[in-house]
Amino acid sequence: MALQSRLRPAMDELKMHALSYGARGFVAYRQNHAAIQRFLRIGYIAFILGSTYRGLTAAGRKKKPKQPQAKTAGLDASEKGPTPGEEAASSAKQAQQQVVEADEGGRGGRGGRKGRKSRAPRVEVDAVFFERLKRILRIVVPGIRSKEAGLILLHTVFLVLRTMLSLYVADLDGRIVSALVRSQTRQFIVGILWWMAVAIPATYTNSMIEFLQSKLALCYRTRLTRRVHDAYLSDMTFYKLGNLDDRIKNADQLITVDVAKFSKSLADIYSNFAKPILDVCLYNYKLSQRVGAESLIGINLLVQGSAALLKALTPPFGQYAATEQQLEGEFRFNHSRLIENAEEVALYRGQAAEQNVIERAYFSLIKHVNRVYKIRILHSMTEEGIIKWLWGSLGLCICAVPVFVRIPGAGGKGLDMGSRTESFVTNRRLLLSSSDAFGRVMYSYKEISELAGYTARVSELLDTMDEIKAGRFQKKLVSSASVEENAKVLQGRGTIEEDRADDAGVEFRDVPIVSPNGDILVKKLSFYVKPGQHLLIIGPNGCGKSSLFRILGGLWPVYGGKVHKPPTSEFTYIPQRPYLSLGTLRDQIIYPHTVSEMRARGKTDEDLLDILKVVQIEHIVAREGGWDVQREWRDALSGGDKQRIAMARLFYHRPKFAILDECTSAVTLEIEKIMYDHATKIGITMLTVSHRPSLWKYHSYVLQYDGQGGYVFTELDAEKRLALQEEKQALEQKLLQVPKWKERLEALKAAKEERLSRPSSPVHEIKGLTLTA
Template sequence: MAILSKCRPSRERIAGLTRAYSAHRPLIQRGLMTGFVLHVLLAAYRGVAARPSPRRRGGAKLSDGKATRVAVDAAFYQRLRVILRIVIPGIRTKEALLLCMHSTLLVFRTAISLYINAYTIGLLRQLVRGQSFQFLLNIIRWLLVAVPATWTNSWLSYVQNKLTIAYRTRLTNEVLKQYFGEEAEGPEGKCYYKLSSLDDRIKVPDQMITYDIQRFSAHLAAIYANLAKPTLDVILYNYQLAQNVGAEGLVILTVLIQTSSALLRVLSPSFGTYTAQSAALAGNLRHGHSRLVEFAEEIAFFGGQETERELLEREYITLARHEEEVMNKRWWYACAEEGIIKWLWGSFGLVICAIPVFFKFPGAAHVDLGSLYSGFVTNRRLLLSSSDAVGRVMYSYKDLAELAGYTSRVFLILDALSDVRAGKFEKALTNGATTGENGAILRGRGQVFLSEDIQFENVPIVTPNGDVLLQSLTFSVKPGENLLIVGPNGSGKSSLFRILGGLWPVYGGVVRKPPASDFLLIPQRPYLSLGTFRDQVIYPHSEEQMRERGVSDTDLLAVLAVVQMDGMVEREGWDVTREWRETLSGGDQQKLAWARLFYHRPKYAILDEATSLVPPDVEGRMMEHATALGITLLTVSHRSSLWKYHSHILQYDGQGGYIFTKLDVEKHLALQEEKLDLEAKLMEVPKMKVRLAELRLLVDAQGGNMP
């Protein structure tokens, strides 16, 4: 009795609390739902917010060769902000309009889904109660609802694809704009050359500009729907579910889901790192194949196919092992993900859906079996939709991590292009290049001024890998003073031309020169573009630009006659298209490059062994015609027949020294003949020594003595 008397006040207190809870339940329900909405928004924000990147040994090696771990962290969002300013430059742009349309369609699709879920309740009740006419009538209405639902889903896919193309177009245009640079002087021009020759960060820019930008754009267009739509669905579906089963069950379900999702996130691998590393390894494999195509002739002559095959197999095996490792991690993560999201959360949901069946809420009216059945099915559908939305929010983190991987790739090329345009390069240097006197030269920067003449004042000649070929070069050439440049290989002859063309930086001294557009290069193996025969002569002009200059096909034919290539037009015609590198011989290619020179008529022509495959009579004719056109020639050649066409000579000794002087052709020819004569005599010295030794042996054998 004493125990019962003690329990009675407790039961009364519980009953009092129950009555108070029942009286204020609507207010409590609103409070719980408000808290749930805030919790979902906060959880979504935390899901995509920056996280500190844990330091691990051996990160992913990207294309720059540095160990870097890609994650959804502050660095990712900083890079993404930079790229978003490019792909969505303003609120009045096409991209912003498409994004607004995409958002509207996402909300509209969710509204249709909620309407269908609510509409299903009536269908189920009519089915359970056997109301056939009303059931068939609602089936017709169901089919009518399918029209805007289908239209919305199709439009969502269409607009998302349009967003992908719009993002890719903006980003590709920006990268190509920086990649090809400006026509002005300075470091901003010709980045496509400098990125591959003066910088080591980007091995395969073609892959980044094509594949990586495309994948980034697709992920960026999809990530908005993968985050915004599920978050909205979670709020709306769970709000409707709370109306049916009570917000109390929703709170319990949220706690259980949050606990299990935290475990799932701990188990999540670094998908962003794997994505970036896969792209880098694929780029290395592609780079190996491109090298094989580029140097196929040399490899074939050396018989190096086995070595090249082993190198390519090594690159492929590295890529395949990485993909297999990622696949294995994705497999066990997918098992854990499906087990938690589909099955564990499903069991939680079934319990929540069963609450109205087994428990009666305070103040709730009695319902029949049909209503209970339809209510359970409706709640089950709402729960499935909500679970799917929560699962998509969880899956979206994986998508966000992959987006971080592609973001790092795209940002890498943007960052490298920005540095190259500013004259900042990251290049592997030779041993000792950064120490001592050479290091002081590499840390310096020279000055470049525009001028009609060419003047070098104490300018060092430095290769991209840090080799100092000349510590100080001083010379000057005025228009009309043709310069002959001679010296051994690797002494700095071609390096001088790259400085004149604005391709290499100036590490010291003062350079005065005309703009790069006043120079035209004819190398030993000229570049022939894709296009017609006319295009080869006027490159890089188009036929329309040629006409605007007042040049006709007759004028071009006269230019070709100078280099004895006019017969090519008679045989082939102007508009024939071929792979001209394979069609023309080496000598014809050089003559065609000279025709291109006569068409453009620049102030200066850089001739790098440009007549090595041309007969002497044609060579002289071309040199004389260039001089008659007022083109100043800067010539690298070992042919003595070209000396008479030059007034100055710059001679390198290959040991870091040089001589710049006026060219006295007769004197140099006499010196050349004397040099050749002495060299011939010196070649006879070993033979003379051998004969002298033989004679000494013969004399000694006869008892005589040679003096």
């Protein structure tokens, strides 16, 4: 008690000092209220913008884990050993190449594989996403003077205009309700008239925003599609992407669907993210003038906390969107594959097996979509509970502030019922608009995550095509590729020299023939063919005959040695099943030239008709209805007609070399002779793959594979080879009779032994049997 009595004067003095400081602080606050309010408003807007920026880039500042080195064999064997700088660049590249694949664990993947534990890399709003998006933005918006930049600027003007109209409507709404409460008929009618007048610019603004948003999406898609087409349809990337690389399984779906979805998502994200941020800043600034910045900041701190909780509970919808697109692509690919191979499947009666494959792909997609829908239930409940109900109750508290607390310059206690109603309605309208804008900011995080998924898909396509153009491939190799000797071959790189001289021939010098899956077909191939020396290539299936042509055509890389040849444009390839394009009958002859290019070469329809006369198919022009008729030519023409069209195409282009792959299998020997004789006459050197002996007499050399990695290149003496072939066939026929004669001999021996075992048998019968035997 003594101690308490001694401390009481000190405590009373401390209280008096506190009250004095508090009173002076309150007086200073009242005197500088306007300046403090301005400081708080500016600080609050800076806080909103800063928190939004940090929310977007927080993941990007996280240290990325080191990516494990890919186990698929890279076919770019020109790199003998990476330098430290190259290793760093490779690591950065691997960090960006997040190939979105479906998680097939527990549900089975392609081929019915179950229990797969490998999971696809997550697609997040991180530094990789922003780097990818920055690269694509430079494609879709090439400069500030571009059409897209002008549309973005105009779009921004209308977005700001809509916000200003919303502020005006909020104030007008309060005045109309105030006039209604006060029974002021004239003010009420004037307010309604102004309300109807505002509808004209408001509806026009909203319509223009939707129009410009759609227009931007279309412009983005056009720019991006042109960029993709330029890369995809040049340097034979469309072939290499599907045959020499495993990273892109469904390029058609990426180009047609994912590019469109990315463009729409990118156009939507500007309106759905930038506009709500602007609304939040303007609405809250206006609201702080009416209810005070202090109460607004206090409640918004609670909102920010709940928003952070909501963001932490938001599932990775970007990953889900990317996985769904990948599964959609697989489902579509299976249908495209069935259409492409419909005839073979029908002949094999394989519809049940194909249905199983297609339905497995479909149900994998449906299972993933259903899983996402179930996840969205709980997320939507949490989202609505926080955004709608919690933030709604906090909004009512803000609207009640000027009613229960007098705020300098904003009115409050002591106002009449009409003024309080006007203040409440206006504040309520501003708060609802601000809450809606902040909610759209939160929703936009999910939309940005989905944009990250589409960005990953499009960026993967662009990156893969760039690497393919640079000669860097990634493909899963066959088991033989793991052999040390094979791996050494794959690490090498040969050279291809193109000679434009008229007498340039085809020379292979110690060139290994390697398939795209890494299987070495021939270790070292060497031969030389001059112009005019036709080459016949024979051998069993899978020995490397077609691989040789793909190297000459620039489709496959060279892993060693040296190839000396004319330019690729001097080669024309005619397969067993010729390709017929969409277009007119004329287009089939001059493909890939256009009519203008044909005219520039000095060719006319009469010249084309003369070419058709060579292969005895000139009647097709009148039969089909003229040069300009358009049909689905692969269905309208027979197999023989297609091969003759391909021959006519060869004679139109007149290349130095023609690669012929069983291209006369559906025509008569007479047409075959006409084709080879005419090709020789006009100076075309033919490289032919065929087992037909009738073609031997048209060739000077033969390249014969043995199917075990060996080969023979020698001159072809057609008469001698035909004689040997006939002798061989005769011997084979005789050898086929050997088992039959052996069986007859055994039967006669058995009959002889049976007769000898009988004592009563006449001697002459035995002798006769012996003589017969």
